[in-house]
Amino acid sequence: MTSAERRRYGVVGDPVAHSLSPALHRAGYAALGIDARYDAVRVPAGTLATHVAGLRPEWGGLSVTAPLKREALALADTVTERATLAGGANTLVRTERGWAADNTDLPGAVAAVRERYDGPAGVATIIGAGATAASVGLALADLGVRTVRLLARDPGRAEETVRALAGDPRLEVDVLPLEGAAVVGEVVVSTIPVAAQDEALVAATGGAAVVFEVVYDPWPSPLAAAAAERGQVLVSGLDLLVHQAVLQFGQFTGHNGPLESMRAAGEQALASR
Incomplete structure (x- = not known):
């Protein structure tokens, strides 16, 4: 890379046009006076390895979103323990030894909860059973959670998430059908779409000290609105993303x-939608 070439970064996924990552990272560059470029690039499932192989030397890193996190893990030359445990990587960094994969969703979720809540957390309910549920569940273990109840719309499709959570010896995991199941514990995490949040589910979350709603658009979701009205600690998907x-x-x-500059940019980008 010559001195005239700006360092480049970006977010890859499909779809990816809705991503707030460009707003966040660009705000960080502006705040610190870093001359770099960050773009959203649509990369369909099954093509990440080809895309990465074709990147010019000025590309220093990629944020990876759905449906490419497992592909990112597979193509990396080095992989962090937490990315392996989560079964997917959301970060690829070019190094002298090739591409390094990490999962910053795990420590990001820990930081997002700790910013809002410093009370006890031994039991948690996670609504939904996809890749995000696995990452947040593993993060909760670092906050002291030892028992996770996973509520899945289709428990038969939760195997990969259960396997990821069971890979942490600190966690005891049970899986139940979402419909009619009780929500238990100090923390409840929702990873399901807004359309799936019915009145019964919203009511069932009223006993938790913390509601962690990973959705950030549209906002507030029914769960988030109810949590705010009830006075529960509310952790948002934007908190996690930032x-x-x-x-x-x-x-x-x-x-x-720069946390606050990046958060403000995310809030502004959401407000303009």
């Missing part, structure tokens, strides 16, 4: 990501 992006920013640039 904290994991701050950690990515550090890996990409070698500078600490």
Whole structure:
């Protein structure tokens, strides 16, 4: 790479046009005076390895979103323990030894909850059983959670998530059908779409100290609105997105990501939609 070429980064996925990551990372560059470029690039499932192989030397890192996180893990030359445990990587960084894969969703989720809540958390319910549920469940173990109840719309399709959570010896996991199941514990995490949040589910979450709603658009979701009205601690998907992006920013640039500047950019981008 010549000195005239700007360092490049971006987010890859499909779809990806809706991503807030460009707004967050660009705000970080502006706040710190870093001359870099960050773009959203649509990369269909099954094509990430080809895309990465074709990147020019000025590309220093990628944020990876659905449906490419497992592909990112498979193509990397080195992989962090937490990415392996989660079964997917949301971060690829170019190094002298090739591409390094990490999962900043895990520490990002820990930071997002700790920012809002410092009370006890031994039991948690996670609604939904996809890749995000696995990452957040593993993060909860670092917050002291030892028992996770996974409520799945189709328990038969929760095997990969259960396997990921069971890979952490600190966690005891049970899986139940979402419909009619009780929500238990100090923390309830929702990873399901807004359309699936019916009145019965919203009512069932009223006993938790913390409601972690990973959706950030549309906002507020029914669960988030009810949590705010009830006075529960509310952790948002934007909180998670910003904290994991701050950690990515550090890996990409070698500078600490400016949390408040990046958060403000995310809030502004959401408000303009």
